[in-house]
Amino acid sequence: MVHALLSARRVLIDSGLLLDIHPMPRKRAIFCEASEGRKAVGYLRESGARIRYQRAQKALDQVVSQGLFRLRASTIFTFRYRARSLKDLRRYLQQRWTEASVDRVTAGRINRVLGSDRGKVIVLEEAVRMSLLEKQ
Amino acid sequence: MKGISLDPEGAEMATLDGMISLRGRRVLEIGCGDGRLTVELARRSRRVEAIDPDRLAIAGGRRILPANLKARVRFHVGQGESLPFADRSFDVAVMSRSL
Numbered sequence: 503m504v505h506a507l508l509s510a511r512r513v514l515i516d517s518g519l520l521l522d523i524h525p526m527p528r529k530r531a532i533f534c535e536a537s538e539g540r541k542a543v544g545y546l547r548e549s550g551a552r553i554r555y556q557r558a559q560k561a562l563d564q565v566v567s568q569g570l571f572r573l574r575a576s577t578i579f580t581f582r583y584r585a586r587s588l589k590d591l592r593r594y595l596q597q598r599w600t601e602a603s604v605d606r607v608t609a610g611r612i613n614r615v616l617g618s619d620r621g622k623v624i625v626l627e628e629a630v631r632m633s634l635l636e637k638q
Numbered sequence: 639m640k641g642i643s644l645d646p647e648g649a650e651m652a653t654l655d656g657m658i659s660l661r662g663r664r665v666l667e668i669g670c671g672d673g674r675l676t677v678e679l680a681r682r683s684r685r686v687e688a689i690d691p692d693r694l695a696i697a698g699g700r701r702i703l704p705a706n707l708k709a710r711v712r713f714h715v716g717q718g719e720s721l722p723f724a725d726r727s728f729d730v731a732v733m734s735r736s737l
Contacts (some may be wrong), residue, residue: 503737505720510668510731513723523650523734573721579653581645590641597639610694611699630650 503561527552544608571635663729669736673699
């Protein structure tokens, strides 16, 4: 990870900027949402992702502590994935994410909350950190 | 992808816009994946070079790129650890979920 940051630093002009975006090492919550509000139904089951994001943050901290970059700004925002059905969400996870799934208990809750109401959607939420670093 | 929308509120780009202006800048996107962010970066900057090791994802990125942005973006298959670009050739490097 530090290797990629050093490679990015090489191709940046002096005082060039590096923008890093990566999820926080926290559980991703799943909700069912309708016009009358939303209901928490569980968390995404994941293995490995949290460790990966901890390592990403550690790599950023390392290049800052080494004086290669200076941290100019950092903030956390919520990134949402909105799925029309459990099938759509599962297909997306299977195709795009590794080591992530909706377990049977959470799936059961989703099916109960969604029922036959076609106006409801499933929302997967993650906290994401965006950091702006300046090449030193 | 059918049946799912990513960041429908536009929180990611709103946060980015609040943090940095890309206007007139040469941007390198490391780990561009299927080009979802590339399109938004191209809309805001002078030029984007987007690189990812996944050839299929790059092909997807080329497909979704609007015609009016094609001249501003070049996709490359490659690794972030060995970037095929000259020293000091970009104003901004973006790494989204690629560290």
